[in-house]
Amino acid sequence: MKNQVQLITYVDRLGGQRDGADLARLTALLSEPGAPLAGVFGGVHLLPFFHAIDGADAGFDPIDHTRVDPRLGSWADVKALTERLDVMADVIVNHMSSESPQFLDYSEKGEASAHAGLFLTLDAVFPNGATERDLLTVYRPRPGLPLTYATLRCGERRILWTTFTAAQIDIAVRHPQGRAYLSGILRTFAANGIRMVRLDAVGYAIKKAGESCFMMPETFDFIGEFAQEARALGIEVLVEIHAYHQRQIEIAARVDWVYDFALPPLVLHAFAFRTAAALKRWIAIRPANALTVLDTHDGIGIIDIGADATDRAAYPGLVPPEELDALVERIHEASGGESRKATGAAASNLDLYQVNCSFFDAMGRDETAYLLARAIQFFLPGVPQVYYVGLLAGHNDMALLARTQVGRDINRHFYDADEIARECQRPVVRRLIELIRLRNRHPAFGGDFSLQPGGDTELHLRWQNGSAWAALRVDFASRDHALEYSGEAGEAQRFAFS
Known part of the structure; x- marks a missing residue:
């Protein structure tokens, strides 16, 4: 990169x-x-x-x-x-659409589908059943459980993993x-x-x-x-x-x-x-x-x-x-x-x-x-x-x-x-x-980066590559600031923020 x-x-x-x-x-x-x-x-x-x-x-x-x-x-x-x-x-990585050809085939044919193993069901993770404590242990960035009860088109019923939305079916990545x-x-x-x-x-x-x-x-x-x-x-x-x-x-x-x-x-x-x-x-x-x-x-x-x-x-x-x-x-x-x-x-x-x-x-x-x-x-x-x-x-x-x-x-x-x-x-x-x-x-x-010393309100950042350099200074209390860097002849130049 x-x-x-x-x-x-x-x-x-x-x-x-x-x-x-x-x-x-x-x-x-x-x-x-x-x-x-x-x-x-x-x-x-x-x-x-x-x-x-x-x-x-x-x-x-x-x-x-x-x-x-x-x-x-x-x-x-x-x-x-x-x-x-x-x-x-x-x-x-985690999921695909419930409108994908793979899921639609799975919905039509159930376990007979060539894609049956692609989608993650509750019992694939909890073959002996899940307790309340098990489900509460699952980390959630969103409200609710990461599960969707679904009746497939073939009539089979499944509890599918849906970490984000019911339209995003989790993949059995393993x-x-x-x-x-x-x-x-x-x-x-x-x-x-x-x-x-x-x-x-x-x-x-x-x-x-x-x-x-x-x-x-x-x-x-x-x-x-x-x-x-x-x-x-x-x-x-x-x-x-x-x-x-x-x-x-x-x-x-x-x-x-x-x-x-x-x-x-x-x-x-x-x-x-x-x-x-x-x-x-x-x-x-x-x-x-x-x-x-x-x-x-x-x-x-x-x-x-x-x-x-x-x-x-x-x-x-x-x-x-x-x-x-x-x-x-x-x-x-x-x-x-x-x-x-x-x-x-x-x-x-x-x-x-x-x-x-x-x-x-x-x-x-x-x-x-x-x-x-x-x-x-x-x-x-x-x-x-x-x-x-x-x-x-x-x-x-x-x-x-x-x-x-x-x-x-x-x-x-x-x-x-x-x-x-x-x-x-x-x-x-x-x-x-x-x-x-x-x-x-x-x-x-x-070149090389360094965080320069300064007080709690001050941020001083510097890059050095041989004779080339660039430095940024910001004081968050006073709003004083400067971005300076070396020119082609080594002279200091300043970036204008306004």
């Missing part, structure tokens, strides 16, 4: 029209001379582009994981993009059919030039009676095996897990890449409470093989800096619980109450550990603070990713939220070509693009 900033985007929500040419249109936007975003990014994470992109979970419930939704284009279009940029795609299904996805990706994959929902993939069924030792083993298979095909693996911060450190030691999901709430905490203390504690221990993010297609994670739910006293969070609660309220205040309408039990939202809000609105639309937050992200070791709404300093899409009543849609705006061109002319967006280019091109970021 190149050490350059990557874009995270849906194919159809950044200038798309769902007319079969969206992938080609995105390729042009990111690479054709004169296009607004030409040459800005070193790579792109394409959020689910499989058939179909508009199911129960915006593509994260694929009917056919090896088919490009024809409204976006074809595998040839994907391959053309991979010839210009690094491309990451999702492997939805069954030969489950392994073959996932291996087929990897081979398809490799054949079409994809060299990076994100394992979506992999923390829930392994189930074991009497255990949490989330990030168990057996889950680590599965991740390791899957990553080994991917590497044999020339594919790097990113593991997506929202969990207690020590779990991320443990996971990072065993995979190619993890997300730094603690960073977004810690940056917001630093600005809200005018302190760098918690952020600096994390910087001192965080894994370096991380993709740094401030925003993604999901909400702003809270669990990532909180205490471990299994033992809050023994495993405290990066910030005290009262400050964590206050941070959520401050995000709601900064967004003018909009995030409250999309978070928690509101708007059919199921991810109770996330606040749904665009990052720009979560920072109260303060352009200087927003650019400083991006500078902090770009200065930390790892590969930065910028979500398409964040790239354009986007606002909460309350109209889309009202139409769908899906909390996360508040930060999943559909931009047309004219809107992209217009937004790219805003000063905050122009400066962010300049900051991305600086991060991609300056040789200092290929």
Whole structure:
């Protein structure tokens, strides 16, 4: 993976029209001379582009994981993009759509189906039955049990594992059919030039009676095996897990890449409470093989800096619980109450550990603070990713939220070509693009990183590569700040945040 900033985007929500040419249109936007975003990014994470992109979970419930939704284009279009940029795609490890051909065949034929072993049932995990205690032990990021009672079309009755929604049927990943299904996805990706994959929902993939069924030792083993298979095909693996911060450190030691999901709430905490203390504690221990993010297609994670739910006293969070609660309220205040309408039990939202809000609105639309937050992200070791709404300093899409009543849609705006061109002319967006280019091109970021000494309100970050250097200083109390770097002749230059 190149050490350059990557874009995270849906194919159809950044200038798309769902007319079969969206992938080609995105390729042009990111690479054709004169296009607004030409040459800005070193790579792109394409959020689910499989058939179909508009199911129960915006593509994260694929009917056919090896088919490009024809409204976006074809595998040839994907391959053309991979010839210009690094491309990451999702492997939805844990589940597939209840409308998939495999599940429909299973529903028609029951145990006589060739796909009967592909789907996980309750008795496959609890052959002797499950007690109340067994079921309460299962870790849940969403309300309710991870099970759905179903009467198949053939008349057979089953209790199916459905970790997320009843339309997303969990896969028996240890069954030969489950392994073959996932291996087929990897081979398809490799054949079409994809060299990076994100394992979506992999923390829930392994189930074991009497255990949490989330990030168990057996889950680590599965991740390791899957990553080994991917590497044999020339594919790097990113593991997506929202969990207690020590779990991320443990996971990072065993995979190619993890997300730094603690960073977004810690940056917001630093600005809200005018302190760098918690952020600096994390910087001192965080894994370096991380993709740094401030925003993604999901909400702003809270669990990532909180205490471990299994033992809050023994495993405290990066910030005290009262400050964590206050941070959520401050995000709601900064967004003018909009995030409250999309978070928690509101708007059919199921991810109770996330606040749904665009990052720009979560920072109260303060352009200087927003650019400083991006500078902090770009200065930390790892590969930065910028979500398409964040790239354009986007606002909460309350109209889309009202139409769908899906909390996360508040930060999943559909931009047309004219809107992209217009937004790219805003000063905050122009400066962010300049900051991305600086991060991609300056040789200092290929050298050594250091966290410089300073008081609790001060954050000093520095990169040094021979005579090339770059330094960022932020005082969260006074809001004094500076980003300086070496020029071609060695002279100090300064980035203008405003």
